[in-house]
Amino acid sequence: MRKILVVGLGLIGGSLAMALRGFEDFEVVGAVRSQATHDKAAARHAADWLTFYPADELPGADVVILCQDPAGIIGFLQEHRDRFKAGCLIWDVCGVKTAVMEAAQCLPAGVDFIGCHPMAGKEVSGIDNAEAGLFRNTHFIVTPGPHSTPEHLALLRRIAAHCRFGDVIETTPERHDQMIAYTSQLMHVIAVSVCADEGLFSCKGFEGGSFRDCTRVAALDPAMWTQLFSLNAPALCQVVEALEGRLRQCREAIEAGDREGLRSMLAYASERKKQIDLERVRGDDVRPSFGNS
Amino acid sequence: MRKILVVGLGLIGGSLAMALRGFEDFEVVGAVRSQATHDKAAARHAADWLTFYPADELPGADVVILCQDPAGIIGFLQEHRDRFKAGCLIWDVCGVKTAVMEAAQCLPAGVDFIGCHPMAGKEVSGIDNAEAGLFRNTHFIVTPGPHSTPEHLALLRRIAAHCRFGDVIETTPERHDQMIAYTSQLMHVIAVSVCADEGLFSCKGFEGGSFRDCTRVAALDPAMWTQLFSLNAPALCQVVEALEGRLRQCREAIEAGDREGLRSMLAYASERKKQIDLERVRGDDVRPSFGNS
Numbered sequence: 001m002r003k004i005l006v007v008g009l010g011l012i013g014g015s016l017a018m019a020l021r022g023f024e025d026f027e028v029v030g031a032v033r034s035q036a037t038h039d040k041a042a043a044r045h046a047a048d049w050l051t052f053y054p055a056d057e058l059p060g061a062d063v064v065i066l067c068q069d070p071a072g073i074i075g076f077l078q079e080h081r082d083r084f085k086a087g088c089l090i091w092d093v094c095g096v097k098t099a100v101m102e103a104a105q106c107l108p109a110g111v112d113f114i115g116c117h118p119m120a121g122k123e124v125s126g127i128d129n130a131e132a133g134l135f136r137n138t139h140f141i142v143t144p145g146p147h148s149t150p151e152h153l154a155l156l157r158r159i160a161a162h163c164r165f166g167d168v169i170e171t172t173p174e175r176h177d178q179m180i181a182y183t184s185q186l187m188h189v190i191a192v193s194v195c196a197d198e199g200l201f202s203c204k205g206f207e208g209g210s211f212r213d214c215t216r217v218a219a220l221d222p223a224m225w226t227q228l229f230s231l232n233a234p235a236l237c238q239v240v241e242a243l244e245g246r247l248r249q250c251r252e253a254i255e256a257g258d259r260e261g262l263r264s265m266l267a268y269a270s271e272r273k274k275q276i277d278l279e280r281v282r283g284d285d286v287r288p289s290f291g292n293s
Numbered sequence: 294m295r296k297i298l299v300v301g302l303g304l305i306g307g308s309l310a311m312a313l314r315g316f317e318d319f320e321v322v323g324a325v326r327s328q329a330t331h332d333k334a335a336a337r338h339a340a341d342w343l344t345f346y347p348a349d350e351l352p353g354a355d356v357v358i359l360c361q362d363p364a365g366i367i368g369f370l371q372e373h374r375d376r377f378k379a380g381c382l383i384w385d386v387c388g389v390k391t392a393v394m395e396a397a398q399c400l401p402a403g404v405d406f407i408g409c410h411p412m413a414g415k416e417v418s419g420i421d422n423a424e425a426g427l428f429r430n431t432h433f434i435v436t437p438g439p440h441s442t443p444e445h446l447a448l449l450r451r452i453a454a455h456c457r458f459g460d461v462i463e464t465t466p467e468r469h470d471q472m473i474a475y476t477s478q479l480m481h482v483i484a485v486s487v488c489a490d491e492g493l494f495s496c497k498g499f500e501g502g503s504f505r506d507c508t509r510v511a512a513l514d515p516a517m518w519t520q521l522f523s524l525n526a527p528a529l530c531q532v533v534e535a536l537e538g539r540l541r542q543c544r545e546a547i548e549a550g551d552r553e554g555l556r557s558m559l560a561y562a563s564e565r566k567k568q569i570d571l572e573r574v575r576g577d578d579v580r581p582s583f584g585n586s
Contacts, residue, residue: 139499183500201568210510211480213506215566225559246489262523266519270514273511276494
């Protein structure tokens with residue numbers, strides 16, 4: 001029997017441990033730090049068994065999944081670099097990839113680190129909110145290292161299929177970070193910036209679906225997102241600044257009473273949105289084939 | 294038998310006509326402009342009967358619901374000001390209230406115009422997407438005129454209950470427009486500004502729930518939203534400019550590597566979001582009482 005060690009049973013780690021149940025001949029071991037998480041994970045049968053001592057499991061672990069925040073992942077790699085089993089596969093789940101791939105260079109040859117980012121989440125955190133179905137039909141982004149083996153990539157694809165991800169996207173850490181600055185980090189910057197408005201509490205009763213949707217992710221973990229933003233500063237600042245410019249452009253057209261200019265901006269964006277929605281539908285159709293990009 | 298005339302069977306008008314089925318002793322008449330909408334509305338039994346000539350129905354209509362865009366509503370009031378039945382109630386559903394309330398001043402005494410705004414919608418439009426359940430648990434905002442009668446306000450509340458709105462919010466047109474600039478129009482400005490980014494199409498495969506949620510409303514009707522934005526320009530420009538400032542502040546903290554400043558911004562907004570979510574849950578609890586604000 002082979003062994004998967006999941007380090008950190010928060011929302012993502014807990015959900016992964018649950019989703020991995022029954023995967024091939026692997027047993028799933030969950031590493032926790034607090035008694036509270038241990039007890040909740042035990043009550044929910046989140047893993048085959050639980051430990052407070054991940055270091056003891058490393059020599060026997062064929063797959064290690066690091067589900068901490070970026071600093072936790074980087075620290076774990078540095079602290080335990082010589083304890084991993086030869087030929088094992090390590091992967092992480094955090095939202096930046098260049099920084100963790102660089103940290104993984106401390107690992108000895110024969111230990112394969114592949115950066116991963118499940119594009120799944122919730123506005124609430126912790127094992128309480130974990131669920132096996134969290135990854136269903138979401139993207140699983142994978143950034144292999146220079147020496148990653150085809151066997152490990154194939155194993156990751158089987159894991160993704162078992163966890164019911166919608167597809168596997170293989171890319172470079174740099175491209176991941178550039179794309180994620182726009183698709184994910186910018187959405188979080190927007191949500192917190194909207195919720196920082198002094199009018200937030202007085203607007204109760206006037207909110208509709210668009211407000212709930214846009215601000216959903218504002219209740220984020222400040223410490224973790226400070227890390228994520230800081231570790232991707234250049235790419236993120238670029239997309240935030242570009243957004244500021246487009247907002248200003250839209251505002252200036254409204255201020256100037258330039259209805260034709262405003263209408264053509266709205267028509268341009270609306271058309272693009274309709275197009276990308278169509279593409280997503282087509283993407284759904286081909287999901288079972290697990291394509292690359 | 295009394296008569297409700299719904300003018301315009303798009304997403305909102307069509308859904309209202311359907312939701313009003315069986316309301317007290319009213320028959321529901323739907324006024325359409327195109328043969329295509331007529332045929333779809335007939336096939337879906339959207340109203341008790343349909344007409345291409347709303348003017349002919351006005352002398353017998355006890356309630357008239359104007360479901361066009363702002364220009365359509367304002368034009369309809371001006372064109373038909375002398376055809377409404379004495380003592381009737383007219384209300385509209387568009388997203389700005391000051392401009393339509395001003396236009397309604399052309400109506401003769403005894404014809405009661407109440408501005409309304411159902412905080413419901415979809416990212417798709419038209420009778421094809423209409424449904425009786427669209428208003429369930431959403432806010433119904435009401436801006437009475439200076440001479441609106443208690444009887445008409447009570448009638449509107451019974452209509453709101455029948456259509457299963459979550460609550461009725463009574464306010465002034467000016468406050469409505471100020472609040473809506475932030476909770477709704479700003480969300481649409483954000484969505485189109487995000488979708489205007491040159492990186493939109495290349496980000497396929499990297500999007501998660503936050504991106505889908507934030508950009509959902511970008512596929513808007515450019516002509517209608519140009520009207521809505523233009524008719525609420527000062528309030529909207531104010532909130533857009535404030536957002537630009539908060540985005541810049543956040544970006545500057547990231548650029549400067551000011552992790553403590555960034556963390557405290559994120560913590561502030563995150564805490565506010567958690568608080569307002571709690572308030573929404575409490576709001577849900579008291580829904581059946583149909584409170585005011």
